[in-house]
Amino acid sequence: MKKLCFLFLLSLILLSCARVGSPVGGAKDSIPPRVVGTNIDSSRVNVPRDIKELRIDFDEYITLKEINKHLIISPPLRKMTKILPSGMANKYLLIKWEDTLQANTTYNFNFGNAIVDNNEGNALQYYNFAFSTGDKIDDLYISGDLKSLISDKDQKSSEPNLVVGLYQDKDSVDYRQKPYYIAKADPDGYFELNYLSPGTYRILAFEDSNSNSVYDPGKEKVGFLKDKIVLDKNISGLKLNLYPSRKAQKYVEMKEIPGGILMTFEGNPQNVKVFSLNEKLQDYKVTHAPKSDSVTVWFDTKKQNVGIATSENLKFSYDDGVKQDTVSVFYRLNTKNEMALSNSKGNILPPNQDFVITSNYFIDNIQPEKWTLVSDSIQQDFTAQISEKNPFEVRIQSQFKEGKKYSLTVPKETVSSFYETIQKSYRFDFESDKTENYGTLVLTLENAPEQIFWLQLLSENGNVSYSKYGKEANLTFRSVKPGKYQIRILVDNNDNGIWDSADFLGGEFAEDVYIFEKNVEIRPLWEIREKWNLQPGAETTISADPASEIKPTIPVEQPKPSDENF
Structure with a gap:
């Protein structure tokens, strides 16, 4: 019996020693790991330049969270070979590299919140380890704030x-190389660059979406100063604004779409000239809105016998003002393609606005005299015209x-594109909504920009809901x-x-942006x-009054198609 008890106790001791994990019972550990050597x-x-590793010992088992x-x-060190711990926890952190360190240089290892204890995940927050290959550690710093003035709808779900x-x-x-000094900003935009040596620098802030510590033009937001920074003393309170970065102008791809072929570009070309290099394809139309990234080549596939039975390699030349080239695409007619109409804005029409129908084809001609608008079995007078700003829309007034x-x-057959027409009739049922379901915004600008501008109302999901383009200092958004x-x-x-x-590479700032300091809440029948x-x-002053006598007569101008890119 005594032998069995002894074996049982010995097993418990061995199990407790073999396992590294959270202790059972007692007060919850809230203390982060502590460096002991x-x-x-x-x-x-005076750290030797040929040192190849940094080891930091802790008073408890640690793991590394998103260390990369x-x-x-x-x-930066160019040739990293090992970072530990990786997987299993241990009581030390080890980083190895192959680089030979620079002379008289201060190196700073900023671990952010990557070092956590293995038990409760308590982070050793913003831990830095600095050393110098010279006789002193540089101690200058730059601190400040980053602010993103143009939200990115695609990245709202991640920090x-x-x-x-x-x-x-x-x-x-x-x-294209990593900066000489680099620091990560807090989620609220605050940053510190520490252990800096005196000198002249260029400062660059960017949204490192791929975590490679290198700015990718056209893909990541960017902020910078045009002037150099002469660093001979500490700098604090530096303000940098982040904006979408401009893409270099270039051709991207070509693909089949209903009605023809779509060519896409980057960099907002002002004008693109496209010519067919195919004997069979001689009758075609090219549409491109200035500063648009899309160019469409429309043609009648069946009439010209292009891509009917088999896929055909169609060649085109283009001139986008920067480059002239020849491109091709394998094209075959999709028999399911047809010109169609839709009511993309829903069947509830806000007061004093046009009813809008949309097509998947460029609209070249309409015959509204053959249309009917009925309410309570009585025909209504109306006018219809192709939208000047968007030729894929028809506005009915x-x-x-x-x-x-x-x-x-x-x-x-009453709505047509260049080589196509609608092959079936459409009926759109909708209801004109009541004013009492909407509010009004009256905005007065003081010290307004001298240049023309867009004033936009953005919904909570970041989309442009209402927009006006002009120079008016007194604006009213109704309905x-x-x-x-x-x-x-x-x-x-x-x-x-x-x-x-x-x-950034061209040294051009983004055009001016102003953000109202607080959100505005619109209420039914209230005039803000x-x-x-x-x-x-x-x-800034704000006031709100019940709009009991609102009589809206001016429709709110809808956002330009390009507004969706902002």
Whole structure:
């Protein structure tokens, strides 16, 4: 019996010693790991240049959480060979490299929140380890804040990876390499670049979406200063704004779409000339809106016997103002393709707005005299025209009365593209909504931009819900759906009809952006009045009154197609 008890106790002791994990019972551990030693002397100066590893010992077992995302080494080491722990926990952190360290240089290993204890996951927050190959550790710093003025709808679900880097100012600076100094910003945009040496630098902030510590033009947001930074003393409170970066102009691809072929470009070409290099394809139309990334080649496949029985290699030449080239695509007619109409904006029509129908083809001609608009079995007068801003839309205007139901009938062959027409009739049923379901926004701008601008109302999901383009300082948005909106101004500084993003390599800032300091809530039957002084530091005033006598007569201009890119 005693022998069995002894064996049982011995088994428990061995099991408890063999396992590294969370202790059972007792107060929850809330203390992060503590450094107890390193392989580098405590003075951390005159470190040999041929040292190939950094080892840091801790008072408890640790693991590394997203170390590749959090760890930033300045200046960067090019040839990393090992980082431990990896997988199993242990009581030390080990980093190995093959580089020979630079002379008289301070190296800073910023671990962010990657070092956590193995029991409760308590992070050793923003831990830095610095040492110098010279006789002193550089101690200058730059701190400040990053702010993204243009939201990215595609990245709302994840935390942006914002970094700030310094490049040494030389005759030729290679921005395709990692910055000489680099630091990760907090989620709120605050950043610190520490252990800096005196010198002249270029500063660059960017959203490092692929975590490679290198700025990717056209893919990542960017912020920078045009002037060099002469660093001879500490700098704090530096403000950097992040903007979408400008893509280099280039051809991307060509593919079959209903009605023809779609060519896509990057960089917003002003004008693209396209010519067919095919004997069979001689009759075609090319459409391209200035500064658009899409070019469409429309043609009658059946009439010209192109891609009917088998796939055919179609060749085209293009000139986008930057490059002339020849491209091709294997084309075969999709027999399911047809010109179609839809009511993409729903069957509830806000007061005093046009009813809009949309086509998947460029609309070249309509015959509204053959259409009918009926309410309560009575035909209504109306006018219809192809939208000047979007040739894929037709806008129908009438004296729509609140609360009334309408039915619009569009017979077949009354809406046409260049080589196609609708082959069936369409009926669109909708209802004109009541004013009491909407609110009004009256906005007065003080110190408004001298150039023309877009004033936009953004919904909570970041989409442009309402937009006006002009120079008016007194603006009224009627029939606004209830909800919370952000107000934004994009200035068309160069008057080219689009908002231009930032070009770091070309040294061009993005065009001006203003963000109203708080969201505005629109309520049914309320008229919200606001004053916005765009002069920095000016106060903003907001007032709201029930709009019991609102009589909207002016339809709100809908966003331009290009607004969706902002």
